[in-house]
Amino acid sequence: MYIPPHFAETRPEELLRIIRAHPLGMLVTHDSNGLDANHIPFEFDPDHGEHGLLTAHVARANDIWKRCPTGTPVMVVFRGADAYISPNWYPSKHEAHRQVPTWNYEVVHAHGTLTIRDDENFVRGMVGRLTRRHEANEPRPWKMGDSEREFIDGLLRSIVGIEIAVTSLVCKAKLSQNKDARDRDNAADMLESRGHQELARSMHTDK
Template identity: 75%
Template structure:
């Protein structure tokens, strides 16, 4: 991934935040037939191992767990807040007309080593934790115990767990940091006015940081 220095994000807490807030990752693997990508919700433990551990599950019918032998290098892409930025949001555009459109975004690439966990206890734990987390905001959170044990047992037999020991996290937050503070702020406010609040708020924070 190309990362100009002003867009690089090295802070572990920010990288973990993006993964936590945007947990649907793209698992990229390489096999004899070429590259493969699977979209999976992950849980991330930043305190496990040297750089954290990612856990997820895949359908047993998905060949990724059979073709990806334990120990295989993989990458998971987590895309955070993003949005199109019009030059009209930059105050300086209306003075010198020297701005062009761009797309701002946050992204984390997690590199690591894959382990296949075809184990009922592991899979049950992953499903339970993902369910508790993502059901927490519901008016009546669904629990695994809401279904019959026989039904849950059958569903768990149809999935396989995967674990990725993260070897490095590469982050990029493209928030117009290479522009004037007023332009970052103006474009951030314009994005928020369009309803793109996450990326707009991130740009406003970047403007405040530049102001000091």
């Protein structure tokens, strides 16, 4: 990924924020069949190992876990907030007419090594953690115990767990850092007025 220095984001708390806020990762693999991408919700433990651990599951019918055995190098892409930026949003454009359209965004690339976990206990625990996290804001959070055990057991047998020991995290945050503060802040205000609060918060110069 091409990252000009002014768009590089290295603060661990910002990388964690993006991954936690946008957990549907794109798992990119390469094998004898060529490139492939699977879109999977991940759980991220930043305290496991030097760079953290990603866990998820895939359908047993998805042969990725057979084509990419334990030890396979992979990449997971977490796309954060993004939006179009109009040059009309920059006050300087109306003075010098030297601004053009662009697209702002935040993205994290997690590189790591894949481990296949075809283990019902592992899958059950991982699904339980994912469920608790994503159901936390529901008035009556759903839990696996709400369904018959035989039904849940059957579903768990139809999925395979995966782990990715992260070896590096690379983040690009293209937030108009190459613009004057007034241009950047006004563009952020315009985004906020259009409902893009997350990206606007990241863009504001007083962040």
